[in-house]
Amino acid sequence: MSETDDKIRCDACPVMCYIRPGMTGACDRYANEGGLLVRVDPHVLLDRTLAEGGRVAAFAGASETWSGDIVGGPRHFVTAIGAGTTYPDYKPAPFIVSSQVEGVDMVTVVTEGIYSYCGVKLKIDTDRHLGPECALVRAEGEPVGHITTGEYGSQMLSLGGVNHLTHGGKKEGRVTCQALLDLCNGKPVELSVDGGATVVVEAGKPPIVNGQLEQRMRVGCGSATIGMFARQWFGKVDEVVVVDDHITGVLSEHQAGKLLGARETGIRMKGRRSTPGRYFHVAEPGTGWGGANISDPLEIVAGFNPKHAWPGLTMLMVSTTGEQHAFYRLNAELKPIQEELPESLRVSVERVTENCEPALCSVLFMAGAGGSLRAGVTENPVRLTRSVRAALTTVTAGGAPVYVWPGGGITFMVDVTLLPRNAFGYVPTPAIVAPIEFTMRLDDYAALGGHVEEVRPLAEVLAQREARATNVFVDGVVARSGATK
Amino acid sequence: MSVRAQFATLPDGRRHFHDGPIDLILEASGPLAARAYDAAATRFATILDELCLELPRLRAASGGRPEGVVARRMADAVAPFAESRFLTPMAAVAGAVAEEALAAMTEAAPLTRAYVNNGGDIALHLAPGASFAIGLVARPDRLALFGRARITADDAARGVATSGWRGRSFSLGVADAVTVIAHTASLADAAATLIANAVDLPGHPAIRRAPACSRDPQSDLGQRLVTLAVGSLSGDEIARALASGAREAELWLGRGLIEAAALSLGGRTRLVAADAAPYTLAAPPLSTESRYALG
Numbered sequence: 178m179s180e181t182d183d184k185i186r187c188d189a190c191p192v193m194c195y196i197r198p199g200m201t202g203a204c205d206r207y208a209n210e211g212g213l214l215v216r217v218d219p220h221v222l223l224d225r226t227l228a229e230g231g232r233v234a235a236f237a238g239a240s241e242t243w244s245g246d247i248v249g250g251p252r253h254f255v256t257a258i259g260a261g262t263t264y265p266d267y268k269p270a271p272f273i274v275s276s277q278v279e280g281v282d283m284v285t286v287v288t289e290g291i292y293s294y295c296g297v298k299l300k301i302d303t304d305r306h307l308g309p310e311c312a313l314v315r316a317e318g319e320p321v322g323h324i325t326t327g328e329y330g331s332q333m334l335s336l337g338g339v340n341h342l343t344h345g346g347k348k349e350g351r352v353t354c355q356a357l358l359d360l361c362n363g364k365p366v367e368l369s370v371d372g373g374a375t376v377v378v379e380a381g382k383p384p385i386v387n388g389q390l391e392q393r394m395r396v397g398c399g400s401a402t403i404g405m406f407a408r409q410w411f412g413k414v415d416e417v418v419v420v421d422d423h424i425t426g427v428l429s430e431h432q433a434g435k436l437l438g439a440r441e442t443g444i445r446m447k448g449r450r451s452t453p454g455r456y457f458h459v460a461e462p463g464t465g466w467g468g469a470n471i472s473d474p475l476e477i478v479a480g481f482n483p484k485h486a487w488p489g490l491t492m493l494m495v496s497t498t499g500e501q502h503a504f505y506r507l508n509a510e511l512k513p514i515q516e517e518l519p520e521s522l523r524v525s526v527e528r529v530t531e532n533c534e535p536a537l538c539s540v541l542f543m544a545g546a547g548g549s550l551r552a553g554v555t556e557n558p559v560r561l562t563r564s565v566r567a568a569l570t571t572v573t574a575g576g577a578p579v580y581v582w583p584g585g586g587i588t589f590m591v592d593v594t595l596l597p598r599n600a601f602g603y604v605p606t607p608a609i610v611a612p613i614e615f616t617m618r619l620d621d622y623a624a625l626g627g628h629v630e631e632v633r634p635l636a637e638v639l640a641q642r643e644a645r646a647t648n649v650f651v652d653g654v655v656a657r658s659g660a661t662k
Numbered sequence: 663m664s665v666r667a668q669f670a671t672l673p674d675g676r677r678h679f680h681d682g683p684i685d686l687i688l689e690a691s692g693p694l695a696a697r698a699y700d701a702a703a704t705r706f707a708t709i710l711d712e713l714c715l716e717l718p719r720l721r722a723a724s725g726g727r728p729e730g731v732v733a734r735r736m737a738d739a740v741a742p743f744a745e746s747r748f749l750t751p752m753a754a755v756a757g758a759v760a761e762e763a764l765a766a767m768t769e770a771a772p773l774t775r776a777y778v779n780n781g782g783d784i785a786l787h788l789a790p791g792a793s794f795a796i797g798l799v800a801r802p803d804r805l806a807l808f809g810r811a812r813i814t815a816d817d818a819a820r821g822v823a824t825s826g827w828r829g830r831s832f833s834l835g836v837a838d839a840v841t842v843i844a845h846t847a848s849l850a851d852a853a854a855t856l857i858a859n860a861v862d863l864p865g866h867p868a869i870r871r872a873p874a875c876s877r878d879p880q881s882d883l884g885q886r887l888v889t890l891a892v893g894s895l896s897g898d899e900i901a902r903a904l905a906s907g908a909r910e911a912e913l914w915l916g917r918g919l920i921e922a923a924a925l926s927l928g929g930r931t932r933l934v935a936a937d938a939a940p941y942t943l944a945a946p947p948l949s950t951e952s953r954y955a956l957g
Contacts, residue, residue, distance in 0.1 A: 184879055189666075189682070190666055190681065190682030190683070190710060191682065191710060191711055191714035192682050192683055192710070192714060192717070193714075194878075194880065195878075195879040195880055197876075197877065197878070197879065200877060200878070202683070203682070203683035203878075204682055204683035205683070205830055362671065599670070599671040599672065602668055602669055602670035602671070603669055604666075604667060604668055604669070605667065605669075605703070605704075605707050610668060610670075
């Protein structure tokens with residue numbers, strides 16, 4: 178355009194509007210403010226009550242009883258949900274909002290990050306064997322991640338990441354994106370592990386492994402369980418075996434039994450003895466007793482040494498969660514014969530169960546705020562990283578606290594259950610869209626090269642929000658907005 | 663694929679699609695709704711790019727038949743009106759986009775009920791027995807209803823659109839809102855634009871106007887005067903402006919292009935419909951001396 182007036186051309190979308198000073202483009206989101214292209218659209222303001230599962234303001238209005246007051250109390254936290262963004266973020270972040278917090282002028286820069294570099298870390302509380310370490314984890318048959326370390330009472334899975342999102346096949350990327358989105362938005366996702374189990378994962382809910390709802394998280398490994406309950410078992414039974422795929426414990430040999438003066442029983446365990454009373458690899462991993470592939474616990478007992486064992490010897494076998502248990506007495510041939518669990522031992526077995534916490538799935542969203550996203554906050558992106566490092570800037574995601582990884586960049590993790598429901602979106606790139614906010618003192622913001630000219634008082638944002646009813650529709654109630662054209 | 667388009671699920675399960683100047687709210691009911699949403703998202707991702715390929719033609723009142731599917735929906739919708747009125751395909755863009763997204767949903771899955779709301783221009787899908795309750799809102803900044811309508815599966819109407827000078831697109835008239843119910847969203851969109859233009863008081867000193875191009879250099883309206891603000895109007899003036907709009911609405915109703923139109927100005931309303939039964943309008947009494955302050 179060769180005209181010499183000061184209209185500017187917006188390049189945020191292919192409409193490529195020419196925008197006159199003081200006017201907005203066709204979208205009403207970008208405006209010409211004194212020759213600068215600025216972002217002006219309303220966005221989601223989340224107040225804390227809404228965070229408890231309520232609805233979010235931007236599209237919630239519109240019920241006929243709505244008073245028009247979306248602001249209400251003073252506890253508004255400006256979140257990035259619905260703030261929108263552009264990519265790459267060479268334009269200032271959609272909202273840079275100032276408010277007074279404890280008398281200090283605070284600035285919150287809110288944006289929605291588009292993360293190609295992102296994924297979820299899953300902690301699945303189960304002793305059942307989900308699959309071998311490094312095994313591929315699939316959704317709808319597509320590889321979306323892998324099994325990683327086994328941790329206390331739980332199995333870790335790592336899903337997503339740039340390799341599945343963008344380096345695999347087209348379907349792989351799309352399915353990965355959908356699985357991440359559903360997990361982050363609190364929906365159940367079925368995952369199958371190569372050479373392992375099928376597990377349904379939902380944030381904050383118990384996992385379902387091969388169709389079986391997981392109830393409890395183990396109280397400890399087999400050896401630890403012996404240590405915890407030795408005193409309660411001693412004198413009531415001659416031998417106790419706590420069956421555990423990781424570390425099976427044997428009372429009579431265990432340090433705890435020795436200290437109590439437990440008599441040798443001559444039991445011979447399968448697997449590899451690590452230290453007295455602690456056995457590794459008594460069976461293969463599986464979904465049976467104690468996360469091993471056994472349904473009959475005697476499979477892990479090789480026999481009894483006649484030098485020490487005696488007819489009538491009693492033995493309790495119990496899994497690490499107490500969900501499975503069996504009681505035996507040796508016959509004249511020193512073969513264990515199952516009998517009903519005596520009442521005196523039932524209490525201790527129930528106590529094992531009682532001390533197992535409910536099994537849950539935890540979903541942590543992990544993403545890195547790349548240079549371009551940071552550029553939306555400051556003209557000098559690395560200073561934002563330094564500011565976060567120096568704890569001058571607080572990072573939140575949809576208002577939820579995040580853990581920021583040490584090291585380079587701003588790579589953070591957040592518990593998805595702390596964000597409002599459906600706070601995550603996606604773009605077909607594919608990539609996940611997640612809210613991120615940076616909060617800092619106004620003077621710190623200026624010091625790190627922030628877009629200070631973009632700072633808008635909170636009151637102004639709220640006022641503008643009120644003045645613009647956007648699309649609203651409640652069971653067919655149409656409010657007109659002035660959208661589109 | 664477009665990296666701009668964004669897809670979000672609202673807390674109540676509806677979807678919000680956004681790309682450039684387009685914001686859609688979608689809702690689908692039925693066991694396979696998720697499939698319908700996926701299909702709509704896939705279709706939506708390229709719509710804006712397709713439209714922008716033909717923008718010069720779509721902003722012109724005449725020219726060859728456009729190529730794109732949505733562009734053709736726009737051109738077809740304005741054609742019956744454009745014989746006697748100035749109207750470019752852009753007058754039906756919102757409705758046409760809504761229709762296109764709705765078509766993607768209904769082709770992908772059987773749905774009992776669905777809608778795509780593109781900033782107040784709405785395409786509806788109704789399986790037998792289903793219905794929608796529609797609320798009519800005059801001013802974007804005041805969410806009070808000035809009327810209601812009920813659209814059932816037996817009705818011919820599958821489109822609703824609203825136009826007025828307070829909206830985001832330009833109007834040549836002074837109507838706060840004209841909501842049109844028509845067979846398709848794109849027809850409703852085009853008709854609402856024309857009827858809102860006709861709710862007018864030419865030369866009235868309280869109405870501030872400016873050439874469209876002075877506000878938006880690329881407006882399809884060029885030098886035509888668009889309404890910027892409306893001052894105080896007397897009850898008589900309001901009634902006269904509404905009557906002018908109602909004549910326009912009756913013209914299109916008579917030609918079978920619309921099913922109904924609800925006109926709102928200064929708190930007064932007019933309904934133009936072949937069958938008034940499905941509609942209720944709030945029309946507060948207005949004495950001739952009371953003046954209704956607008957804007």
